[in-house]
Amino acid sequence: MPKILLVEDNEMNRDMLSRRLQRKGYEVMIAVDGQLGVEMARSEVPDLILMDMSLPVIDGWEATRALKAAKETSSIPIIALTAHAMSTDRDKAIAAGCDDYDTKPIELSRLLGKMEVLMGGAGGSSAAGGSR
Amino acid sequence: MEPQPFVDDIETYAQDIVDTVREPLLMLDTNLRVQSANRAFYETFHVSSIETENQLIYELGNGQWDIPGLRTLLEDVIPTSSVFNDFELEHTFPIIGRRVMLLNGRKLRAGSHSAIIVLAMEDVTDRRRSEADLRAIETYAQDIVDTVREPLLILDTTLRVQSGNRAFYHTFRVSPEETENRLIYELGNGQWDIPALRTLLEDIVPTSSVFNDFELEHDFPALGRRVMLLNARKLQAGHHGELVVLAMEDVTDRRRAEEEAANAKEASEIANQTKSLFLANMSHELRTPLNAIVGYSEMLQEEAAEQGLESFVADLEKINSSGKQLLGLINDILDLSKIEAGKMELFLETFELDALIDEIAETIAPMVTKNMNVLKIDRAADLGHMHGDQVKVRQALFNLLSNAAKFTHEGTITLEAERQPMDGAEWIVFRIVDTGIGLTSEKLLRLFQDFTQADASTTRKFGGTGLGLALTRRFCQMMGGDVTVKSVPGEGSTFTIKLPAIVSEPVAELHGGDDGDDAVIVSTDRRETDPAPAPSTCVLVIDDNAAQRDLMRRFLVKEGFSVRCAASGEEGLRLAKQMIPIAITLDVMMPEMDGWSVLKALRADRTLADVPVIMLTMVDDPARGLSFGATDYLTKPVNRHRLSRILKQYSCDSPPCPVLVVEDDRVMRTSMKRMLVRNGCRVTEAENGEAALALMREERPSLIFLDLLMEVMDGFAFVENVRTHPEWRSIPIIVVTAHDLTAVERKRLNGNVETILHKEGTSIDDLLSRVLDALDNCAVPRMAGV
Numbered sequence: 073m074p075k076i077l078l079v080e081d082n083e084m085n086r087d088m089l090s091r092r093l094q095r096k097g098y099e100v101m102i103a104v105d106g107q108l109g110v111e112m113a114r115s116e117v118p119d120l121i122l123m124d125m126s127l128p129v130i131d132g133w134e135a136t137r138a139l140k141a142a143k144e145t146s147s148i149p150i151i152a153l154t155a156h157a158m159s160t161d162r163d164k165a166i167a168a169g170c171d172d173y174d175t176k177p178i179e180l181s182r183l184l185g186k187m188e189v190l191m192g193g194a195g196g197s198s199a200a201g202g203s204r
Numbered sequence: 205m206e207p208q209p210f211v212d213d214i215e216t217y218a219q220d221i222v223d224t225v226r227e228p229l230l231m232l233d234t235n236l237r238v239q240s241a242n243r244a245f246y247e248t249f250h251v252s253s254i255e256t257e258n259q260l261i262y263e264l265g266n267g268q269w270d271i272p273g274l275r276t277l278l279e280d281v282i283p284t285s286s287v288f289n290d291f292e293l294e295h296t297f298p299i300i301g302r303r304v305m306l307l308n309g310r311k312l313r314a315g316s317h318s319a320i321i322v323l324a325m326e327d328v329t330d331r332r333r334s335e336a337d338l339r340a341i342e343t344y345a346q347d348i349v350d351t352v353r354e355p356l357l358i359l360d361t362t363l364r365v366q367s368g369n370r371a372f373y374h375t376f377r378v379s380p381e382e383t384e385n386r387l388i389y390e391l392g393n394g395q396w397d398i399p400a401l402r403t404l405l406e407d408i409v410p411t412s413s414v415f416n417d418f419e420l421e422h423d424f425p426a427l428g429r430r431v432m433l434l435n436a437r438k439l440q441a442g443h444h445g446e447l448v449v450l451a452m453e454d455v456t457d458r459r460r461a462e463e464e465a466a467n468a469k470e471a472s473e474i475a476n477q478t479k480s481l482f483l484a485n486m487s488h489e490l491r492t493p494l495n496a497i498v499g500y501s502e503m504l505q506e507e508a509a510e511q512g513l514e515s516f517v518a519d520l521e522k523i524n525s526s527g528k529q530l531l532g533l534i535n536d537i538l539d540l541s542k543i544e545a546g547k548m549e550l551f552l553e554t555f556e557l558d559a560l561i562d563e564i565a566e567t568i569a570p571m572v573t574k575n576m577n578v579l580k581i582d583r584a585a586d587l588g589h590m591h592g593d594q595v596k597v598r599q600a601l602f603n604l605l606s607n608a609a610k611f612t613h614e615g616t617i618t619l620e621a622e623r624q625p626m627d628g629a630e631w632i633v634f635r636i637v638d639t640g641i642g643l644t645s646e647k648l649l650r651l652f653q654d655f656t657q658a659d660a661s662t663t664r665k666f667g668g669t670g671l672g673l674a675l676t677r678r679f680c681q682m683m684g685g686d687v688t689v690k691s692v693p694g695e696g697s698t699f700t701i702k703l704p705a706i707v708s709e710p711v712a713e714l715h716g717g718d719d720g721d722d723a724v725i726v727s728t729d730r731r732e733t734d735p736a737p738a739p740s741t742c743v744l745v746i747d748d749n750a751a752q753r754d755l756m757r758r759f760l761v762k763e764g765f766s767v768r769c770a771a772s773g774e775e776g777l778r779l780a781k782q783m784i785p786i787a788i789t790l791d792v793m794m795p796e797m798d799g800w801s802v803l804k805a806l807r808a809d810r811t812l813a814d815v816p817v818i819m820l821t822m823v824d825d826p827a828r829g830l831s832f833g834a835t836d837y838l839t840k841p842v843n844r845h846r847l848s849r850i851l852k853q854y855s856c857d858s859p860p861c862p863v864l865v866v867e868d869d870r871v872m873r874t875s876m877k878r879m880l881v882r883n884g885c886r887v888t889e890a891e892n893g894e895a896a897l898a899l900m901r902e903e904r905p906s907l908i909f910l911d912l913l914m915e916v917m918d919g920f921a922f923v924e925n926v927r928t929h930p931e932w933r934s935i936p937i938i939v940v941t942a943h944d945l946t947a948v949e950r951k952r953l954n955g956n957v958e959t960i961l962h963k964e965g966t967s968i969d970d971l972l973s974r975v976l977d978a979l980d981n982c983a984v985p986r987m988a989g990v
Contacts, residue, residue: 082492088499095506140970163551169970176491177498177531180506 074191075099077118079109079135080153081127085176089122092180106130110138113145119191121150122183125165133168140169149190153178230323234311236261236278239320248327250299261323268297277309282321286311292328304329352451359448363388363405366447375454377426388450398422404434409448413438419455431456476544483541490534498527536671543678550593550682552707557587557632560594561621564601571609577617579605584622588782590632592707596679600687603672604636604699612640615696623705628808630705630781631685637698643691651689676701683707706811743851744785745769746776746802747820748794756789763848773797777805780812787851790834792821803834814933818850862886864905866896866922867940868914876909876940879972893917897925905935909975910957912941912949920952940975 076098080086090100101116103109107129113121121139125132132152139145152165152173165173171190174183219240222229228245232238238259246252251265261278262270273293281288291307306326313319346367349356355372359365368383378392388405389397404418418434433453441447501524508516542548565581572579590597601619608617620635643651651673677687685703743765747753750771757767768783770776773794780788788806792799799819806812819834836850863885867873870891877887888905890896894917896908908926912919919939926932937957945953945960953960 082495084496085499088496088503092503092506171970177495177528180502 073097073099074120075101075116075118076187077101077103077109077113077116077121079103079106079121079127079132080124081105082124085124085178089178096180096184104128106132106135109135110145113139113148114142117144118148120187121148122153122187123150123170124153133164136165136168136170151183151186151190225324228325228327230261230325232261232278232321232323234319234321236321238264245325248300248325249297266298268295271295274307277307278321278323282309282311302329303327304332355452355454357388357450357452359388359405359450360444361410361446361448363448365391366444372452375427375452376424393425395422395425401434404436405448405450409436409438427454429456430454431459479541483537491531494527494531494534498524498531501527533671536675539675540671540678543675543682548678548682550707550709551595552591552709553594554589554591555594557590557621558583560590560598560601561587561619564598564605565619568602568605568609571606572617575609575612576614577609577612578615580616580618582618582620586623586778586782587621587632588623590703590705590707592683592703593679596683597703600676600679600701601634601636603676604687604701607672608636608638608640608697608699612638612696615639624702626702632703632705634701634703635698636701637696639696642693642695642697643689644693648689648691742766742768742783742785744776744780744783744788746773746788746794746799747791748772749791752791759844759847760851763851765851773799773802773805776802777809780806780815781809784811785815787816787818789818789820789847792819816850816931818847861904861906862888864896864899864908865889866891866893866908866914866919867911868892869911872911875972876975879975893919893922893925896922900926900932904932908935908937910937910939912939912943912945920949923953923957938975940971 076093078086078090078093078100080089080102081104086102086104090102093100101112101118103112106127109121109123109127109132110130112118123132123136127135130138136150136152139148139150149171150169152162152168152170154162154165154173154175162173172186174186222231222240222242223244225242226244228248229242230238230245231240238256238261241253241256246256249265249268256264262275271293273291273295277288277291281291288307288309291309293305293307294302295305296302304327306328308324308326310322311319312322349358349367350370352369353371355375356369357365357372358367364385364387365383366385368378368380372378373380373383376392376395383391389402398420400418400420404415408415408418414437416435418436420432420434421429422432423429431454433455435451435453437449439447439449501520505517505520505524508514508520539548561581561583565579569579605617605619616637616639618635618637620633620637622633624631624633673687680687680701680703683703684707685701688700688702689697690700691697743760745753745756745760745767747756747769748771753769753771757769760767765786768779768785770779774797776788776790779785790799790802794802799821803817803819806815806817816836817834818836818838820838838847838850863880865873865876865880865887867876867889868891873889873891877889880887888899888903890899892914896910897917899905910919910922917925919941923937926935926937939953939957939960941960943949950960
């Protein structure tokens with residue numbers, strides 16, 4: 073059963089997403105701020121992290137940078153959950169090291185698709201290779 | 205007697221003088237009978253000597269000299285004083301009309317003659333008239349001066365006041381007595397003794413006879429602080445000599461009003477920004493609970509479906525879709541407020557139009573079929589790439605398509621797309637054609653206004669806030685294009701979006717500030733505005749002769765190039781634009797559009813101006829070819845080895861050409877190389893700019909990945925060096941750097957590098973994957989079979 077770490081400070085969002093993911097068969101762990109998110113990622117080593125970006129203590133961008141900089145967590149794929157389809161947020165998330173992003177409100181099937189892509193590969197990169 | 209002739213001589217002499225005098229003269233005896241007159245008299249009064257001599261002066265010319273004033277003079281003044289001067293006589297003479305005569309009289313004793321009275325008449329009518337005129341003009345001038353509402357001072361060149369006008373005395377509450385003939389600086393207790401005014405009057409006016417709008421702010425005792433606008437003219441005023449007219453306009457109120465207007469404008473701008481900020485925050489606050497509504501209803505829908513509670517599913521679906529709709533509106537409001545606050549930015553990238561259209565068609569499909577409509581896509585074959593804000597183009601198309609879907613039932617919605625050259629630039633034109641309810645011309649007028657739908661009943665029937673069209677238009681305008689609409693009520697509407705194929709960066713911003721520094725991928729344009737469409741490895745052969753084309757194709761393929769052929773100049777130009785070949789061979793003799801015209805068109809197109817063109821011709825006239833901008837010139841039959849040698853300059857010895865990695869960090873370089881090789885690239889590597897240049901001289905790379913901070917020769921110097929070689933100018937350079945670029949550095953690179961990838965805060969895998977993306981975008985040739 074894949075382990076997902078959900079880092080989200082909004083209680084309702086957290087509740088909804090965690091329950092829906094659990095129903096889809098994922099084991100979901102919760103962190104309510106960026107700092108806790110980093111700590112839990114270290115101790116639990118989840119298969120994937122869903123990271124809200126505007127978080128208390130340290131924000132999602134900083135948490136992501138910290139996780140990607142540390143050897144033991146750098147290979148955990150991170151999907152940024154940004155509030156609005158704003159290209160700046162999106163780009164900032166990618167810049168911080170997020171492997172992908174999705175916009176809220178969550179469209180579950182779309183998010184699941186992205187999660188599967190990232191967990192299906194052996195980690196980090198979603199290389200866009202292939203000859204033309 | 206001896207003396208007599210002498211006297212006669214004297215008399216004749218005297219008569220000659222008398223006749224020479226231009227003034228009419230009358231010689232009278234003491235009885236006032238005319239002894240003689242001079243020629244001037246007869247001529248002036250149009251009389252003869254016969255009707256004059258020996259006549260009483262009063263009887264002359266029907267008594268025209270019988271003037272009471274003259275009688276007094278001759279009968280009272282002369283007998284007693286024997287001289288009178290400048291007796292002015294105004295009289296209407298029968299023939300010459302009303303005249304003013306100045307009379308001078310002398311009683312003379314002339315030798316043996318008895319006493320005679322010489323009466324000289326000077327006609328001063330004209331002089332008197334011009335004097336009167338002059339007086340009238342002066343009065344008139346003074347009247348004007350007094351009528352002017354602006355205070356005026358007339359100064360002489362010593363800056364003494366000659367006069368002021370009424371407005372001056374009134375405004376400054378002074379009298380003419382305390383003003384005239386005084387130095388301007390002494391006026392009103394020295395209130396005009398202002399340094400700025402001194403400069404003006406003493407330095408500026410003497411040298412330049414005019415000055416305008418000199419602004420003077422000063423505390424005037426009588427008026428308080430005032431802003432005066434001074435205008436001065438130096439003028440020649442006849443016998444008054446040189447004068448300076450100083451006009452003062454009190455602009456205090458106007459300045460105050462201007463200031464207030466500026467303040468008000470600023471305040472309203474601030475208020476507007478506050479409003480936009482409020483809207484942005486508000487939208488965020490609204491979105492949070494909405495997320496919960498949308499999320500929970502969706503979740504419950506899933507649960508209800510699992511538990512077979514079908515009746516719940518439909519209602520939950522309504523909650524969910526309403527929530528989503530509300531969310532869409534909030535996002536529109538947010539976008540609009542961002543545009544108004546000037547916070548909306550363009551994110552320019554090069555993207556494939558076909559892919560975009562496919563994606564939109566897929567997204568819109570459910571909305572189209574909902575009203576039993578059919579979606580038709582009608583696109584040109586050569587759509588190619590666009591450089592613009594993909595998100596906004598998508599949203600604009602989506603908005604118009606969803607509108608069309610909303611207002612059309614059981615009809616057809618067509619999305620057309622084509623490229624169009626206009627005003628020397630390439631444009632992308634989208635048309636969204638529906639067979640829906642259409643719009644009246646009155647509704648059309650209000651269509652694009654914010655928050656305005658065609659009419660209120662539409663809102664009730666179809667929903668929506670009317671923001672979509674306003675947003676669509678703003679987006680298009682931001683990209684330098686626009687939206688237009690044509691419609692026939694009851695028959696349908698056609699919305700046309702025109703966008704530049706290459707959208708240029710808005711002038712004000714250069715991705716500076718916070719966002720710019722955090723940005724990972726900043727697309728910088730090759731030249732100022734146009735990005736390089738993906739360069740290919742193709743050589744384009746333009747020749748109307750099929751056999752020649754085939755020959756050329758086979759030869760070039762054997763030499764390791766890929767080849768596209770065009771059978772005419774027009775086709776050649778179209779293909780060239782689409783694929784940006786590494787070089788073009790161009791036949792001169794072609795029907796319709798000949799090689800010279802093609803060459804001219806190529807050189808005029810900014811995206812193609814750098815592509816090497818090799819002219820092939822029967823006629824040996826290399827000067828002409830080169831002067832037209834041809835890169836090289838070969839006569840037919842073509843020396844193939846020479847052609848190959850020339851082309852290799854723009855390619856490499858054994859295609860596929862290598863990708864050059866210039867990076868001083870060995871680990872980074874190796875992992876990039878490994879990954880590129882894994883993806884089918886041939887890779888060469890260099891640890892600094894100088895080593896890279898040496899490598900390039902041996903073999904031309906098809907693409908360069910470049911670190912910026914390196915020893916010996918850094919990336920900036922390298923880029924500048926590469927761009928001085930014409931044959932290297934078209935090689936795309938992708939900067940990969942951990943360095944935070946300053947605006948100046950960005951500018952140095954701008955126009956010379958393709959893309960800038962940021963290393964910092966990125967895992968190496970991720971960076972590599974983005975390197976691969978960049979590689980894909982640049983269409984670098986790979987080994988077959990990988």
